[in-house]
Amino acid sequence: MASAHATGPLDSAVSAVVRGFAAEHYRDSGAEQFGIDQDGLAEILTGVVSQRDCATDEPGARDFLTSIRLEELVLARACAAGNDRAWEVFLTRYRATLYESAYKIAREESAARELADSLYAELYGVSEKGKERASKLLYYQGRGSLQGWLRTVLAQEYVNRYRITRRETSLDNALEDGRQFEAKEEDVSVADPRVESAASAELAALEPEERFLLAAYYLDHRTLAEIAKLQRVHESTISRKLERVTTGLRKRIRKRMMQAGMSPRQADEALQDVDVRDLRVNVGETLRQETPGGAFYKSEGKG
Amino acid sequence: MNRQLPKPIKEALARQAAGDVHPSADALTAFVEHSLPQRESQRVTEHLAQCADCREVVFLASNAMEEPSGAEQKLAAATATRLGWRRWWVWVPAIAAALVIVGIVSQPLFKPGQPERAVAVKGLPPGPPNTQQPVTAAPARESESQPLLNSSAKIEAEKPTAKARVRTKQEKPDANLTETVIADNIPREGPATPTPVAVPKSVSPSSEALGIAAVPVPAAPTHNTFVGGEGQGASSFVAGTRPQAMLRAASGAHGFWRVTSDGHLEHATTPGNWTPVLTDQPATFRVVSVVGNNIWAGGSGGALFHSSDGGQNWSKQPLAADAGAIVSIRFSDAEHGVVITDGGSQWGTSDGGVTWTKE
Numbered sequence: 001m002a003s004a005h006a007t008g009p010l011d012s013a014v015s016a017v018v019r020g021f022a023a024e025h026y027r028d029s030g031a032e033q034f035g036i037d038q039d040g041l042a043e044i045l046t047g048v049v050s051q052r053d054c055a056t057d058e059p060g061a062r063d064f065l066t067s068i069r070l071e072e073l074v075l076a077r078a079c080a081a082g083n084d085r086a087w088e089v090f091l092t093r094y095r096a097t098l099y100e101s102a103y104k105i106a107r108e109e110s111a112a113r114e115l116a117d118s119l120y121a122e123l124y125g126v127s128e129k130g131k132e133r134a135s136k137l138l139y140y141q142g143r144g145s146l147q148g149w150l151r152t153v154l155a156q157e158y159v160n161r162y163r164i165t166r167r168e169t170s171l172d173n174a175l176e177d178g179r180q181f182e183a184k185e186e187d188v189s190v191a192d193p194r195v196e197s198a199a200s201a202e203l204a205a206l207e208p209e210e211r212f213l214l215a216a217y218y219l220d221h222r223t224l225a226e227i228a229k230l231q232r233v234h235e236s237t238i239s240r241k242l243e244r245v246t247t248g249l250r251k252r253i254r255k256r257m258m259q260a261g262m263s264p265r266q267a268d269e270a271l272q273d274v275d276v277r278d279l280r281v282n283v284g285e286t287l288r289q290e291t292p293g294g295a296f297y298k299s300e301g302k303g
Numbered sequence: 304m305n306r307q308l309p310k311p312i313k314e315a316l317a318r319q320a321a322g323d324v325h326p327s328a329d330a331l332t333a334f335v336e337h338s339l340p341q342r343e344s345q346r347v348t349e350h351l352a353q354c355a356d357c358r359e360v361v362f363l364a365s366n367a368m369e370e371p372s373g374a375e376q377k378l379a380a381a382t383a384t385r386l387g388w389r390r391w392w393v394w395v396p397a398i399a400a401a402l403v404i405v406g407i408v409s410q411p412l413f414k415p416g417q418p419e420r421a422v423a424v425k426g427l428p429p430g431p432p433n434t435q436q437p438v439t440a441a442p443a444r445e446s447e448s449q450p451l452l453n454s455s456a457k458i459e460a461e462k463p464t465a466k467a468r469v470r471t472k473q474e475k476p477d478a479n480l481t482e483t484v485i486a487d488n489i490p491r492e493g494p495a496t497p498t499p500v501a502v503p504k505s506v507s508p509s510s511e512a513l514g515i516a517a518v519p520v521p522a523a524p525t526h527n528t529f530v531g532g533e534g535q536g537a538s539s540f541v542a543g544t545r546p547q548a549m550l551r552a553a554s555g556a557h558g559f560w561r562v563t564s565d566g567h568l569e570h571a572t573t574p575g576n577w578t579p580v581l582t583d584q585p586a587t588f589r590v591v592s593v594v595g596n597n598i599w600a601g602g603s604g605g606a607l608f609h610s611s612d613g614g615q616n617w618s619k620q621p622l623a624a625d626a627g628a629i630v631s632i633r634f635s636d637a638e639h640g641v642v643i644t645d646g647g648s649q650w651g652t653s654d655g656g657v658t659w660t661k662e
Contacts, residue, residue, distance in 0.1 A: 067338065108345035143339070144332030148364065152328045152335065155363035159356055199315035211352035214316055218308040220358055230365040232337060249312065260347060271309040 010050055014061045018045045033093070034078035034086045044077050048141045061168045073142030076195045080125065080135035095146060105158050119154055123250045195270045196258035202249055210245045217242055319353040326350055326357065335365050361385070411538050560598060560614075562588045568600050570614050581608060581617060592632040593639075601629025601642055609656045611637075 012019065022042035026032070031041045048068065049061050078086030097303060102116035103109065125135035140149050216222040224235040224242075231238065250271055257267040280284075310317075326334070326347050333339040334347045351358050558572040566587030571578040581588075586606030592599040598610040607620035607629055622629075627644035634640035638655045641662070650661045 002598040012367075065411065067340075105363050139328060141327075141329045143329045144334075144336045148336050148368070149328055150330040150365040151367045152332045152360060155360040155367070156328060159359050170496050195311045196315065199311040203312070203315045203319070208349035208352050211316070211319070212348050212358075215309070215319075215355075216362070217357055218313060219317060220355065220362070222362055226366060227360055229368075230335065230361060246308065250309065254314065270311060277401060 010046055013058045017058055017061045018042055018049055029074045031074045036078060068142035069145060070145035076140040076146055080137040085120045085263040094150060097147055097149055102154050106153055115154060115158055117155060184273055194257055194260040194262055198253045202252045202256060213242055214245060331361055471565055560591045560593055562591050581613060581641045589628055589630050590632050592634060594634045594637055597637050599632045601632050607642060622650055622659055
């Protein structure tokens with residue numbers, strides 16, 4: 001799967017902004033210690049800016065450049081270029097935290113070590129037979145911290161691996177349970193298209209953040225604390241938001257269903273929390289939003 | 304919270320498909336770190352609402368982030384609590400006005416020939432009406448400062464008195480309760496001789512706000528900022544843009560503390576008897592904070608001193624020498640606190656100052 005990148009050539013004004021920025025911040029960037037000269041820094045920045053929406057927008061480019069983590073970007077690119085000094089700095093700064101993050105993600109020591117080791121290989125850019133060595137650090141563009149980026153990449157790798165393992169485990173378990181010949185159960189509930197249509201329409205009318213909250217809480221079963229941490233608000237704020245969104249959503253869906261011709265009783269029944277007709281439905285399978293195969297890295301563009 | 308969502312809604316939620324294009328690790332990282340521009344953050348949120356894979360990634364990455372230090376968590380909780388009180392702030396002007404009116408009607412404070420400031424001092428009951436005497440303020444100095452007060456300032460000057468009266472009506476404060484002492488209408492010329500005005504935490508939930516309101520207003524506007532007072536009894540008062548007209552002071556079970564306008568730390572067991580403290584230190588102090596028996600004083604060159612026995616013994620805290628001048632000290636309890644320097648850097652401790660971490 002591809003990553004979303006806007007790409008475009010730099011026009012001359014934006015190029016001038018990039019060169020000016022490189023000249024102004026060359027000393028602060030630490031590029032010199034890794035053998036990157038001013039032109040080299042400008043080239044790195046040009047590569048980053050050209051992949052953003054601001055490629056033709058002078059003020060936008062300036063704002064973007066001032067927002068990036070320049071020093072970490074330079075370090076990442078120097079590592080990708082195989083600079084020994086850069087690797088020394090990288091290992092000093094990030095080695096311990098990388099393993100810690102891997103452990104927090106995998107929650108099991110051997111899996112965490114395997115996860116971190118495999119990422120190291122990709123960061124170093126171990127070449128496959130005959131292929132050019134390319135470090136994964138080239139994808140880092142300095143928009144967040146390098147440490148945060150390493151965590152995200154670890155998490156992506158973990159999600160890819162975990163899902164593959166989960167499928168294999170599920171099959172093994174099914175075989176052990178003697179369910180290999182089990183017939184697939186049919187969903188006997190008869191869905192009223194008016195219900196489906198009302199729910200879809202009202203969900204689509206929600207703000208993205210509201211849908212994200214609903215999905216995280218009700219589909220992924222994330223805790224209020226986890227959501228609150230991600231959004232940097234208090235748990236009670238998330239709780240109140242969820243309460244408000246779900247209450248409002250139910251009311252609006254009910255109203256829409258009644259407008260579509262359902263009686264109040266039918267509408268209420270359709271929105272019951274637990275319906276006996278649902279008991280035979282494999283909800284987990286129904287709700288899965290995962291895409292088949294590995295979701296990440298497949299055709300991610302170079303930074 | 305109830306995890307049940309009607310099945311039709313759940314199904315409709317799950318039917319939303321994100322497609323094959325995912326945000327880059329770079330964008331997801333910036334999203335987790337809240338450094339994405341708003342427009343782009345909206346786009347990522349939209350994607351996350353539809354993509355279970357990316358949601359899992361951001362939650363894994365977020366959960367793997369370092370936990371905020373204990374100090375940060377406590378301070379955040381204290382801030383959240385304080386935010387809760389903000390809804391009551393709308394009543395603060397009305398309450399303050401009512402207290403002022405009651406004060407004026409029942410007990411005239413400004414009599415000809417008397418200093419304009421009536422003061423309630425910790426531990427002393429208020430005197431009878433019309434006989435209450437200022438305890439610490441020198442009359443001569445008070446009269447010198449008079450021209451600095453305009454008519455509105457005179458009305459403002461009554462607020463501490465009204466406030467203090469409320470406290471004495473309640474009862475003697477708990478020994479563990481830290482009070483914030485604020486005194487600011489000192490003359491700009493000459494050394495500062497402040498009058499402490501006790502503002503107990505127990506007066507009202509928004510006593511900090513009232514404490515600010517209770518500060519007598521000098522004729523010319525100052526830009527003082529109250530930044531402390533979070534958590535149980537922590538307080539600090541920070542200089543604004545006019546240090547000469549500014550006093551930073553606090554009080555606790557062991558008396559009163561202040562930083563004079565020329566940057567010296569002083570202590571008084573009884574109001575008015577100020578004794579210089581840490582005189583052998585070259586630092587120019589900027590702020591003092593009291594949490595129970597713990598006294599924290601900070602100033603130039605990252606100087607941060609701590610006493611855990613009410614000022615008997617002091618230890619210098621291991622902050623970097625290049626940390627800058629400390630302008631704010633916030634402790635939520637004896638263990639957890641944060642100091643902020645004039646350069647904007649922030650240092651936190653969760654072990655009562657044994658170790659400090661730059662945040």
